[in-house]
Every structure is written in structure tokens, then in C-alpha cells.
Amino acid sequence: MKKILIMSEGDPTRDPRPNRFIQHFSQNNSVHVLSDYPVVMPGVVSYSFKQYLSTDNKIKNKKNKRINIEFIIKPVRLALGIMKVWWFIFCYFIGSLSFLYPEKTLLVRKVAKNDYDLIISHDLTLLPLAFEIKAQKTRIILDAREYHPLNYQDQWFWRLEKKPFLLMLCRKYLHQCDMILTVSRGIADTYHQRWGVRPEVFMSLPDSFAIIPQMPKGKIHLIHHGWPSRSRQIELMIYMMDYVDERFSLDLMLLPGTDSYWDQLVNLVSTRKNVRIIPPVKMQDIIPTIKKYDIGVFIVPPVNLNLKYSLPNKLFEFIQARLAVAIGPSPEMQEIVKKFHCGLISEDFSPKTMAELLNRQTNESIFLLKMNADIAANELNNGKSFNALESLLKDLWKPDMRT
Template sequence: MKRVLIISYSKIDTDPRVLRQIDFFEDQGYDIFLCGIAYEGDLPFFQLTKPKQLLFRVLKLGIMVFKLNKIRVREFLHHTDLDKLLKINPTFDLIVANDAETWPLAAEFKKNEPDIKLVFDAHEQYAKQFSDLRSWKWFHKGYANYLCSEFIPVADSFLTVCDGIAQDYEKEYNVKPQVVLNTPEYEPELTPSQVGETIELIHHGIANRSRQIEKIIHMMDYLDDRFRLNLMLMPVDQIYYEELQKLSEGKNILFLEPVVTTEISKFINQFDIGLFLLEPVNFNYTYALPNKFFEFIQARLAIAIGPSIEMKKIVLKEKIGIVSQTFDELDLANRINNLSREDIIVLKQNVHHIAQKYSNDKNIDIFKGILSRVLK
């Protein structure tokens, strides 16, 4: 039986893309081992980053200030479970390394086990990830660029999440990634819910200040009384989450308890319009094509967005929603106000017809092709 190590710089239980990788390799009959920030499950798990003593925390700060990228990689590897992973026998046939931070670990493993094949999955354009933040540009941009330049060539296969980011990787690093969309599992039993007198909007995701969720709260001031906004947010920034709650007081807005990742599409099926207004404050936001967009599709919701490049292409091509001319909340509110109940019913039916097309079914075929190519 073949063995795979899946590495992710995330809490694996809440990372939809990584969870789909786990499901895929389970279906293919692999023995699966995981390495990440945290994991609550039954599969063998190894800690990606171990606690650091004060001396190492001070040392890392100095390394970051003076941009000592090679030393920063060694410091990172020192605090991983690399030694434990190397003792696993038999070793792995394949390593899938999600996020640029994990690529040095996969590459170091290959130095010790040259026959192992590496698949690197770039969920973002890492060298441009938080280009709107001065502190990130000072401490992390150079390191992210170093990781991309140094380690992408080591991979046997390189993946990313959308065309725009793939094209930028090709331009910057002379590599042509395979695009694997953030599409969830197909939900064949779901159909569009009935549109009632109150038209239900839904936005879900993390309460992250850079996403400017307050804009869609302000947007409710411009919408007709027939619209209600539902917010299902993970309070990763508790202070920001409470600010959003306070800002919503007196408005037609409900805050909902989050559901587990794999249940999102089923839960939000009860609503009418999936809402996402993402100001393009950095490169990755400009080309955003996130999980939530495809969860809207599986939930059979009409979609209302700003003119985000990658999402806009699909919305207009498939006729599944509306796109504002700008990222101004008043502009999007005007577009939503112009929708009749009948318009929304038609849009939801259009979404229903393309739900399987934008599901994980296609990604399964892509991954099978990757395995047949790199493990031949």
C-alpha cells in the first residue's frame, strides 16, 4: 500500500482544500500521515512547529530583521518533527506540501529519501500575499520570494488555485502550475430553496479585518426592507468580531453560529444570495477565487459580488448572479435592489444546473493524472 504525507501550515480540520486531499487519498487506498499546526482526528499526526524557547524566539526576530533567509529555513526545520518523520518505515511514496512555509520540510525530506515525489500546492501567491501591509513587506516578503525561487523547482508537480495566480507564478518563477480550483464535494441532493418574502443574504468565513466585512454591514443601509443579511463568521479576531456585532445593531442582520467545514453548503442552502464584496487591497485579494464562492454554488445560491476578476468571469459566463461595477457598497446595493423575486429564482436555477461542473469531481481527475505522471 502506498503512503502519502500531507503537510499544511494550517489547522487541518478547518482547511477545506487539505480535507479534500485527505478524502482523495483515502479513496485511492493510501496510508495517510499528516503534519500541520493542529489536527483533531484519527490519522497519524506530526507537529509542524514545536514550541520555542525564549532564546530561539529572540534569535528568529534577529533573523527576520536582517533577512537571513537560509538561516531562517534552518531555524524552521529545527522546530519541526522532521526527525520523527524520517524514522517512519517504510517511508512515503509522495509528499503533498501545502503552503510555501512547508516546502523546505518536504525538500529536506527528499534529500534524505531521493525517491520520494513532491507535490507543492500554492494556495496563494506567497510573495505577494499581504502586500498591503508594511510590516509584512519588511519581515516576510523577501523570505516568501526566497521560498518560491528556491523550492518550487524541487517539486515534481506544482499546483495553485486560479488562472490569475498561475499566470503570475509563470511570469515570476518560470513555472506553469496546474490549476486546482477550491471546489467542494458535489451535493447532488441539494436543490434551490424557495424564495420567500424576505430575501436572505449570507456571508460566511473568518472575521478578518483586511476583508472589510463592515462594508456589507454598511450596505444594509441602502437595501430594501425585503433583504436580511446573515453573517456566519469564525471569530479569529475577537475584537474585530465584536466591532462587527456592534456595528450591526439596529440593522436587519443576524449572526449565526459557524458549522463544520464539510456542512457549510448544506447549511447555507436555506438562504437565497451568497454575498462577497472583497476590496482588492493586495494581489491575492485581486485574484481571489475562494472556497466560499464555490460553496455558494453547491448551496444553489444566487451570487452577488464586486468585480473580482476570477469570480466575475464565472458569474457572468454561467449567468448565476450579479456583479457591481465597483467595490463600493452602494453600487452593489443598487444592483441587489434591482433584483426581483423572479430574477433570484432564475439565478438559483442557473446555479443548480452548473453545480456539478464546479465541484470537486474535476479535481479528482486532475489528482489522478498527477499521480499517474509523478509516480510512474
């Protein structure tokens, strides 16, 4: 039995990837979790930087009347972000990067007394704290789910505020990690080309579910779920519904936003009869909820490197729910879809092209794709992926395994 610390900036009860790590490793190890939010899971010790504040997730499909203050918030955030970069530079040169998080220092000192065998950080920005906690025997794994220095490269605001900070973190810590994981081969290759490290690909696969594929009946129901980030251009899937025939309807199961982009999506949906926004469900309920649909849709233009090489949770959740998949020509996703013949791949990322592809489908052709998704689901689940990771971990404590 190992003593393992899992670190996450977000809420591990709502973030699928950290949650799966906690669930898996807590079966046979002593697992502690250090995150911004408290974690209540059997047998898990939780350390949280702040208390979780619940929010009202009710969706109102009407125009939001609040005053938009983004023009005030963004300059303030930018100024604070630039100050943080210069503070990081100062900490970097005096050799004490823990100064970056003065409000977290006391808790980190307490956690460091636990003498961990393994620390898994799900965020690059937590690596300074991970190395403060590290004991001599401790091995550190970075789960670099994305290529962090280019995460929102399409947004000038992010490039000024975050990018320099992330580049310096990569320069300081990547070579000190004992193992690096990431979600796709394209992102792994980018890390290798830029920094000389060799991440292991660990796809974001869901639990296995016993679901029987169903033939479409009546309307053909499309589903998309996730976070409505401006970079993901959710509006393209809404525009797509202007070109499909009357057989199709689209549900968007989105986490509510608080910015002008969310208002834009709500307004676009309100003017269309074949699209609606539905409330999100708990992470563990996603697959049981979406299994009633026919096709999972995700059109995401490659506006930044991470979206280009995206291999997201939702793709595998579509497959595990035994849905046909409809995607644009994203290289990593289309490799999965082609391998299992479980979906449709449009020639480009335009709404009209995808709509025309959907219009050519029949109930029978969609059912065949759902049957192929059933075959794929038996392979693409986290049981098999964690077995592969455990094989890698067996040699982690050998000196020659250090990245």
C-alpha cells in the same frame, strides 16, 4: 498504493483544501498527515507539532471590554519576524534550512523514516521540512493556494515581517518542486511571470450535494461566511445593508476574531436591524446550513494580488448550496458567474452599487439564478476536480514532468 505525506501548518480538520486532499487520497493510499494539530480521520496516521486547544466560539453581539494590547504585540512580532528573516539568511548560506524549525527537528527525523512516494505541502513555509523528509524516490507537490510573496501586500507590517522570508523560500524551492498547484489562472500566471514555473490550476471545490433550489419566500436572505480578515473589508457588506430595501436581511457567519477589527465589525452590526453575526458551523456543515438562504454575497476590493485573483471556497459553497451569487467585478469569480449565469456582478466594489443591483431583483429573477447555480453545482464539485488531478499524477514520476 502510494505512501503519501500531507503537510499543513493549520488544522486540516477545519481547513477545507487540505481536508479534501486527505479525504481523497486516503481512499486508495496510505496517508500520513504532518501539521500543527492532530488529525483524527479513519485510516490516517497523524503527526502533530502541538496539541489542539479548543476555544469558545460563542458570539457575543456586544462591545468587547477587554484592553486592546495590539500596540504592544505588533512591535514584538515585528522584531521577532525580522530576526527570523536574518536567521533564514544565515541558514540559507550555510545550506541547512532545517535550522529554521529547531523545535520540529526530532519529529521531522522520525517522519523521514517512512520513505514516502509523495509529499504534498499546503504551505510554502513547510517546504524546507518537506525536502528534509524527502527520499530519493519522493515527489513533492506544493499546493500554493495563494501567491505567497504578495499575500497581505496591503499591510506594511506584513511586508516587513513576512515578505522577505517568503521571497527567499520561492527563490530556493519553487524550481525543486515536481508540481505546483494554485487556485486560479491569475495567480498561476503570476508565479510563471515572476519565477518561471507553471502551476496547474486546481480550484477549491466542495463535495457534491443533492439540493433542490427554492423560490425566495418573504424576506430575501443574504449570507456571507468566512474569516474576518481586515484586508477583505467585511464592513462593505454591512454598509451595503444601509441602501437595500426592507426585503433584505444579511447574516454574517464569521469565525470570531480577537483584534480591534473584530470589535469594529461587532459594533457596526449592533447598530443595524437587518444584519446579524451568527455562530460558525463545522466545515462539513457549511453547505447544509446555508442552503436555506437565497443569495451568497462577497464584495472584496482588490487591495492585494491574491484578493484580486481570488477564487475562494465560499464562492463554490454558495453555488453548491444552490444560492444565487452576488459579487464585485473580481476577474476570476466573475468568469465563473458569467459562464453559468448564476449570479449578480456589480460594476464596482462600493456598497451602494451592489445594494442598487440587489434592489432591482425580483423573487423570480433570483430563483432563475438559483436554478442556474444548480446546473453549475453539477460541474463544480471536487469529484471532477480530483479526477483531473489524478490524470496529472499518473505522469508525475516521469523525469520530464519535473517543474
